[in-house]
Amino acid sequence: MSEKTKARKAALAEKLVELAERQIQLGGLASLKARPLAQDAGCAVGAIYNVYDDMTALVLQVNGRTFQRLGAAVTKAVETARQDTPTQRLIAMSHAYLHFASENTNLWRALFDVEMSADGPVPQWYLDALGGLFSNIAEPLSEIFPDMHEHELDLMTRALFSSVHGIVLLGLERRISGVPDDQIEKMIGQVLTQIG
Amino acid sequence: MSEKTKARKAALAEKLVELAERQIQLGGLASLKARPLAQDAGCAVGAIYNVYDDMTALVLQVNGRTFQRLGAAVTKAVETARQDTPTQRLIAMSHAYLHFASENTNLWRALFDVEMSADGPVPQWYLDALGGLFSNIAEPLSEIFPDMHEHELDLMTRALFSSVHGIVLLGLERRISGVPDDQIEKMIGQVLTQIG
Numbered sequence: 110m111s112e113k114t115k116a117r118k119a120a121l122a123e124k125l126v127e128l129a130e131r132q133i134q135l136g137g138l139a140s141l142k143a144r145p146l147a148q149d150a151g152c153a154v155g156a157i158y159n160v161y162d163d164m165t166a167l168v169l170q171v172n173g174r175t176f177q178r179l180g181a182a183v184t185k186a187v188e189t190a191r192q193d194t195p196t197q198r199l200i201a202m203s204h205a206y207l208h209f210a211s212e213n214t215n216l217w218r219a220l221f222d223v224e225m226s227a228d229g230p231v232p233q234w235y236l237d238a239l240g241g242l243f244s245n246i247a248e249p250l251s252e253i254f255p256d257m258h259e260h261e262l263d264l265m266t267r268a269l270f271s272s273v274h275g276i277v278l279l280g281l282e283r284r285i286s287g288v289p290d291d292q293i294e295k296m297i298g299q300v301l302t303q304i305g
Numbered sequence: 306m307s308e309k310t311k312a313r314k315a316a317l318a319e320k321l322v323e324l325a326e327r328q329i330q331l332g333g334l335a336s337l338k339a340r341p342l343a344q345d346a347g348c349a350v351g352a353i354y355n356v357y358d359d360m361t362a363l364v365l366q367v368n369g370r371t372f373q374r375l376g377a378a379v380t381k382a383v384e385t386a387r388q389d390t391p392t393q394r395l396i397a398m399s400h401a402y403l404h405f406a407s408e409n410t411n412l413w414r415a416l417f418d419v420e421m422s423a424d425g426p427v428p429q430w431y432l433d434a435l436g437g438l439f440s441n442i443a444e445p446l447s448e449i450f451p452d453m454h455e456h457e458l459d460l461m462t463r464a465l466f467s468s469v470h471g472i473v474l475l476g477l478e479r480r481i482s483g484v485p486d487d488q489i490e491k492m493i494g495q496v497l498t499q500i501g
Contacts, residue, residue: 221480264484264485264488264491264492264495265492265495265496267475267483267484267492268472268484268492268493268495268496269496270475271468271471271472271474271475271476271483271484272467272468272469272471272472272496273468273471274471274475275467275468275469275470275471275472275474276464276467276468276471278467278471278474279417279463279466279467279470280467284417286435286463286466286467286470287463287467288460288463288464288467289460292460295460296460296461296463296464297464299460299461299464300461300464300465300468300500303499303500304496304499304500
């Protein structure tokens with residue numbers, strides 16, 4: 110492939126990610142379709158598949174960007190709170206998670222709507238991003254439970270993440286079984302305070 | 306409407322719920338379509354809409370049955386554990402929730418996949434079923450936190466339900482961010498023990 114072709118391919122790949130990101134943000138993952146996307150990008154439908162194996166691969170790229178922004182928001186929250194108690198740091202991170210999900214609801218939902226299980230192949234960069242998020246949670250937890258073994262700590266990290274995720278999910282969906290939006294932040298704090 | 310027509314309508318309504326339930330259980334909510342359903346029931350597609358306003362109304366009926374079975378499973382668990390500590394009762398209910406979700410995954414998911422938010426009209430029988438489930442959770446909680454006001458207790462009930470739901474959801478989906486499924490039961494116990 111000539112340098113010029115490579116550059117053109119890279120430019121199209123970048124453009125498609127940006128357009129797909131905007132579409133998911135506006136209309137949710139289900140609204141992303143190859144034909145209108147190609148139209149927006151000014152290319153043929155087939156050109157998308159020259160750049161990405163399939164639409165899932167494109168969505169994974171979008172999710173990668175979302176994950177990076179989410180990770181940055183959580184890291185910033187825990188750094189701002191670094192003088193606080195471990196429990197307060199957990200609460201600060203959870204609130205950052207809530208705010209990110211609330212402001213980027215469709216992009217955040219897409220993180221969980223793409224088929225990607227512990228059984229299937231998961232890209233290494235995704236595992237790295239997840240590892241970074243989890244180590245942010247594990248650190249204050251290891252201060253709260255200094256005698257916990259590494260394996261237990263990993264499980265507790267996942268359980269806590271899932272708990273906060275559940276509160277944010279049912280709350281933001283305004284599910285009648287969820288926590289009312291204006292109270293989500295408070296309830297996360299209350300549950301985490303009990304745990305700490 | 307003659308008695309005979311009424312009886313025929315009621316029989317079709319019942320038949321459709323049973324067929325829809327089986328279809329959701331086998332293939333998930335997205336697999337339920339009016340045309341094949343009518344074929345299974347041996348009626349015209351239009352006959353479905355003589356009995357139900359729309360497919361969502363039919364799914365709500367299925368969800369009502371699922372909710373009743375879920376409620377019965379949770380109530381049985383808490384009754385079996387009624388001599389135990391409040392924390393143990395919460396754990397017993399959560400485990401019953403996990404097992405129900407694990408054995409009826411598609412029907413359980415349909416409870417949350419139907420558009421039904423706190424803003425829209427929600428059938429009274431649904432609210433009653435939900436109220437029953439929540440009062441089962443609120444009771445042990447009020448023993449753990451005897452000084453908590455009713456409003457706080459209600460929020461804590463919803464937050465705890467959402468937490469357990471999150472652990473079960475990400476765990477059963479085998480999400481890489483979730484708790485490995487063979488550890489879900491243990492982790493629910495650990496989180497609830499911390500809270501209690």
